[in-house]
Amino acid sequence: MINVILVEDEEYLLREMALTTPWQDLGCTLLGEAQNGREGLELIEKIRPHLVITDIRMPGMDGLTMLREADRILGPDAPWAIILTGHSDFEYARQAMRLGVKDYLLKPxxxxxxxxxxxxxxxxxxxxxxxQQTRKRQDMMKESRLSLFQEYGSPVKGDGKDEYIRLSVEYIRENFSRDISLLNTAEELGITQGYLSRLFKERTGYTFLEYLTFYRLRKALKLLQNRSLKVHEIAHQTGFADHGYFIQLFRRNMGITPGQYRNGGNQENHEH
Known part of the structure; x- marks a missing residue:
């Protein structure tokens, strides 16, 4: 839904448009009405609508002056506009098209x-x-620590140490949704926890916990694209038993919460 305001000095027409237009069916929400350009400009600054539908001839501040001021104040955030007029001369149309006006509607x-x-x-x-939301997500990924994460690729000609790392990474891939640790991974491989810890950092550039965390967060990013899954369900599916800890880790590495990421970077009140 996009937000709309109406600006029209003829009260009967303003009421008729406000009450009889099927706004919701048109993909809109009517958020305000004004009867002159000055009131309309105040509404535009306050509400920041996506679309303004305005009469062009009004006492005091006319529709074009109102849109010109909105453009000066809001710049690229100035709303789209449709103007209503009984005047169809070319000069009005030429001026209007410079101010985000998408079309004329002649009265009646x-x-x-x-x-x-x-x-x-x-x-x-x-x-x-x-x-815009897609671009924001992409920009967030580029700037995040998580974007720098590189999964371990086993060397073509590796030694026995590389085999331990390959098996460790394979163990993470198969069990990341469970409560796993450096200790039980080392036990699975039949080596000591200390040895695996040193080897893992040496060969991957990450500690075991860093690698596991980044791997889980990458999986979470993919799951967040599925809006039928709640954030706490995604946390559980990616091995984070504590929902709050998952949000904290996500924010630390992405700069925003999972809910905000899903919403294209916009603020949200709750994480579900």
């Missing part, structure tokens, strides 16, 4: 054309929002 308004136009803009805005 044709409902079918109006609904089609609003729906089309809502779809384009939503697509843009989704692309």
């Amino acid at each position: 308004i044709d409902d079918q054309k109006f609904h089609s136009l609003v729906s089309g803009i809502a779809e384009k805005v939503e697509t843009g929002i989704q692309r």
